[in-house]
Amino acid sequence: MFKLPEWLLRADRRIQELNLFRRIFIMMFPLMIAAIGVFEITIRWFDIHAIEYAHIWIILIPLIFSIIISYLSARFTAKEVAHPIKLFIESAKAIARGNFDHKVNVHTSEEMTQLSRIFNYMTRELKEINQGNIRKTIQEKIKTEAIIRNIADGIIVVGPLNEVLMINEVVEGWFHVQQKAVIGFSLNFFFPELKFLVKQALDTQGETVFQDELTIKPLNSPSEIYLGANASKVMDNDDLIALVIVLRNITKEKEIDRMKTELVNVVAHELRSPLTSIAGFSEIIKDPHLSEAIRKEYIDIIHYESGRLAEMISKFLDISRIESGKTVINKVPCDLTTVVDNTITANTPMAQKRSMHVSSTLPKWVPLVHADPDLIGQVVLNFFSNAVKYSPEGSEIKLRVAVADDTVIVEVSDNGYGISKENMKHLFQKFFRAKDEKHVKDVEGTGLGLAFVKEIIHQHNGTIHVESEVGKGSSFSFALPIDFTLPENAALKPAS
Known part of the structure; x- marks a missing residue:
C-alpha cells in the first residue's frame, strides 16, 4: 500500500x-x-x-x-x-x-x-511508470499463456474448489474440449479420468507431487495413447492457490517397454530352440558307440541350427545399426530389374521345396534409381521369403517391376493365408508376429524382417504399400524415386 x-x-x-x-x-x-x-x-x-x-x-x-x-x-x-x-x-x-x-x-x-x-x-x-508496469505485466501474462498453450505437454490448472482455471491446446486436442467451454466448471465433469488424482492431491497436506497414468482415445489418433499425469500444488503459505496438472504422452515409452518385453520373449523362445538342439546333439555325438552316419546327421543338424542362430543375431544387429545410423548405405545408380532378377534366381529353390510356382514380370529397361543394391536386395528377399512361408504348398508367387509417375515399383504378391485388418496395423512394428492365426502360428521368425524393410525404404526416401485379405493372399510393394540427375534418365526428366 x-x-x-x-x-x-x-x-x-x-x-x-x-x-x-x-x-x-x-x-x-x-x-x-x-x-x-x-x-x-x-x-x-x-x-x-x-x-x-x-x-x-x-x-x-x-x-x-x-x-x-x-x-x-x-x-x-x-x-x-x-x-x-x-x-x-x-x-x-x-x-x-x-x-x-x-x-x-x-x-x-x-x-x-x-x-x-x-x-x-x-x-x-x-x-507513466504505472502504465509501463501494467504493460509489462500484461506482456508477461500473454507470454506465459502463449508458452503454456503451445508447450508439448498438456497443462490443466485447477482451483481450490476443483474448478478448471486454464487448459492448453494440447489438452483441448486430447480431450476434445475448448478452454472457453470448461473454465469455471468442475474438473470431474470434463476430465473424469483425473478425479482420483486431483482428490488425492487436494486431500493431502503439503506440496507433494502426485503421479498417475491414464489412457485416452483422441479423435485425431488411430489408437489409444498413454498419458503420465503429475499434479503439483501451488501454495501461498498454508493456503492452496491452484493445482497444476502436467500430462505427458508416454505412448512411446510404453511401446518401448512392450518391445523390450517382446524382445526378451523372442530371445528366450527363438534362441532357446537352436541352442537346445545344439547342446543336445553335441552331447549325443560324444557317444563313442554312435555310428558315423548318425553322427554325420547330428553334426548337420548342429550346423543348421548354428546358422539359424547366427541369422537371428545378425537380424538383431542389422536393425539396430540401421536405426542408429551406423549402417553404411552405398547408394549407386541401380537397376531394380536386375536386383529383383538376381535375388529371385538365387532363392527360387526356397519356393521349389514347397512345390510353389514363381513367375515374374520384368521389363527390359526401367529408369535407374539411386539406391544400395545389397540393401534393396534384402528387401526383395524379405518380401519373397514371407510369401513362401505364409502361403500353402503348391501356391503361386508373382513378382513385378513397373514404372508409375516418378517412381519405380517392385511388387511381390501371393495367394496365401492373408493378413487380418487388426494385424495390418502392427505389421511393421519390431518383434510383431501374427501368432493368433492358426495357419501361421507355428511359422518360425523373429518379427524383425518387416521392421528392417521399413527402415531401409525410409533411408531411400521411398514408400511401402501392403494389400491383404484373409484367405486370398497378400501383396507387398515398395516404390523408389527415379533419379533424374543420372544421364541414363535425362530423357525422362519432366518439363519444368
Missing part, C-alpha cells in the same frame, strides 16, 4: 493543531469580552482611582492585542500554508488510490505554485 511521506504527515498534524487553536480562540473570545465587562463594572463598583485604572488597562490592552494578533496569524497561516498542504495531502491520498490523473492547483505563493508544479510532474511520472 502507498505510504505518505513523513513530512506531509507532520504538516497535517500542524494544520490540525492550528485549526484547534483557532476554534479555541473563537470559543474564548466572547468569554474575554464578558470578562472585560465584568472587570469594568468591578472597577466602577469599588471606585478604583483613575491612576490604578489606567495601570490595569495598560496591562490588559497589550494582552488583548497579542491575542488578536495570534488569532489573525493563525488564520493567515491556515489560509496561506495549512490549506495548500491539506490539498497536497488529499492529492497524495488520491494518487495512492490509483488516481494518477489528479492534479494540484495551488497558487497562494510562488513557493506553493512551484511545489504544485513539481507535485504534478511527479504524478505524471508515476502514471
Whole structure:
C-alpha cells in the first residue's frame, strides 16, 4: 500500500493543531469580552482611582492585542500554508488510490505554485511508470499463456474448489474440449479420468507431487495413447492457490517397454530352440558307440541350427545399426530389374521345396534409381521369403517391376493365408508376429524382417504399400524415386 511521506504527515498534524487553536480562540473570545465587562463594572463598583485604572488597562490592552494578533496569524497561516498542504495531502491520498490523473492547483505563493508544479510532474511520472508496469505485466501474462498453450505437454490448472482455471491446446486436442467451454466448471465433469488424482492431491497436506497414468482415445489418433499425469500444488503459505496438472504422452515409452518385453520373449523362445538342439546333439555325438552316419546327421543338424542362430543375431544387429545410423548405405545408380532378377534366381529353390510356382514380370529397361543394391536386395528377399512361408504348398508367387509417375515399383504378391485388418496395423512394428492365426502360428521368425524393410525404404526416401485379405493372399510393394540427375534418365526428366 502507498505510504505518505513523513513530512506531509507532520504538516497535517500542524494544520490540525492550528485549526484547534483557532476554534479555541473563537470559543474564548466572547468569554474575554464578558470578562472585560465584568472587570469594568468591578472597577466602577469599588471606585478604583483613575491612576490604578489606567495601570490595569495598560496591562490588559497589550494582552488583548497579542491575542488578536495570534488569532489573525493563525488564520493567515491556515489560509496561506495549512490549506495548500491539506490539498497536497488529499492529492497524495488520491494518487495512492490509483488516481494518477489528479492534479494540484495551488497558487497562494510562488513557493506553493512551484511545489504544485513539481507535485504534478511527479504524478505524471508515476502514471507513466504505472502504465509501463501494467504493460509489462500484461506482456508477461500473454507470454506465459502463449508458452503454456503451445508447450508439448498438456497443462490443466485447477482451483481450490476443483474448478478448471486454464487448459492448453494440447489438452483441448486430447480431450476434445475448448478452454472457453470448461473454465469455471468442475474438473470431474470434463476430465473424469483425473478425479482420483486431483482428490488425492487436494486431500493431502503439503506440496507433494502426485503421479498417475491414464489412457485416452483422441479423435485425431488411430489408437489409444498413454498419458503420465503429475499434479503439483501451488501454495501461498498454508493456503492452496491452484493445482497444476502436467500430462505427458508416454505412448512411446510404453511401446518401448512392450518391445523390450517382446524382445526378451523372442530371445528366450527363438534362441532357446537352436541352442537346445545344439547342446543336445553335441552331447549325443560324444557317444563313442554312435555310428558315423548318425553322427554325420547330428553334426548337420548342429550346423543348421548354428546358422539359424547366427541369422537371428545378425537380424538383431542389422536393425539396430540401421536405426542408429551406423549402417553404411552405398547408394549407386541401380537397376531394380536386375536386383529383383538376381535375388529371385538365387532363392527360387526356397519356393521349389514347397512345390510353389514363381513367375515374374520384368521389363527390359526401367529408369535407374539411386539406391544400395545389397540393401534393396534384402528387401526383395524379405518380401519373397514371407510369401513362401505364409502361403500353402503348391501356391503361386508373382513378382513385378513397373514404372508409375516418378517412381519405380517392385511388387511381390501371393495367394496365401492373408493378413487380418487388426494385424495390418502392427505389421511393421519390431518383434510383431501374427501368432493368433492358426495357419501361421507355428511359422518360425523373429518379427524383425518387416521392421528392417521399413527402415531401409525410409533411408531411400521411398514408400511401402501392403494389400491383404484373409484367405486370398497378400501383396507387398515398395516404390523408389527415379533419379533424374543420372544421364541414363535425362530423357525422362519432366518439363519444368
